[in-house]
Amino acid sequence: IERASARIIKRLLPIVDDFNLAFQNAPAELEGNTSAWSEGFRQIQKKLGTLLEDEGVTLIASDGEFDPSRHEAVTSEPHETVASGHIIDTLRTGYEYKGRVLRPALVRVAL
Numbered sequence: 001i002e003r004a005s006a007r008i009i010k011r012l013l014p015i016v017d018d019f020n021l022a023f024q025n026a027p028a029e030l031e032g033n034t035s036a037w038s039e040g041f042r043q044i045q046k047k048l049g050t051l052l053e054d055e056g057v058t059l060i061a062s063d064g065e066f067d068p069s070r071h072e073a074v075t076s077e078p079h080e081t082v083a084s085g086h087i088i089d090t091l092r093t094g095y096e097y098k099g100r101v102l103r104p105a106l107v108r109v110a111l
Helices: 002-024 036-054
Strands: 057-059 071-077 087-092 095-097 100-103 105-110
Touching: 002 036, 002 095, 002 100, 036 057, 071 087
Parallel strands: 071 105
Antiparallel strands: 057 095, 087 105, 095 100
């Protein structure tokens, strides 16, 4: 049952990503707008997040030290304020399901 659930949840993660990306790049005129249309989509996003949380899906922390079992380094570069081997930025959120990595976080790491 857990494998089947994990498989379905993995298929939902790109939809979660699309919602997050859409709201991150929403036009400025929608930012303060509380129209029924935009609020409806925000509620759908919230329900999807709650559903995943209720099923035991958690976000992988994307700060602190790089952990190759939970993070996938896309780039590594020198950084003035971040210590070597620590995460600079997250490019894609990672998720765990009941203690197992469903999808690693894509991150940039300091050299």
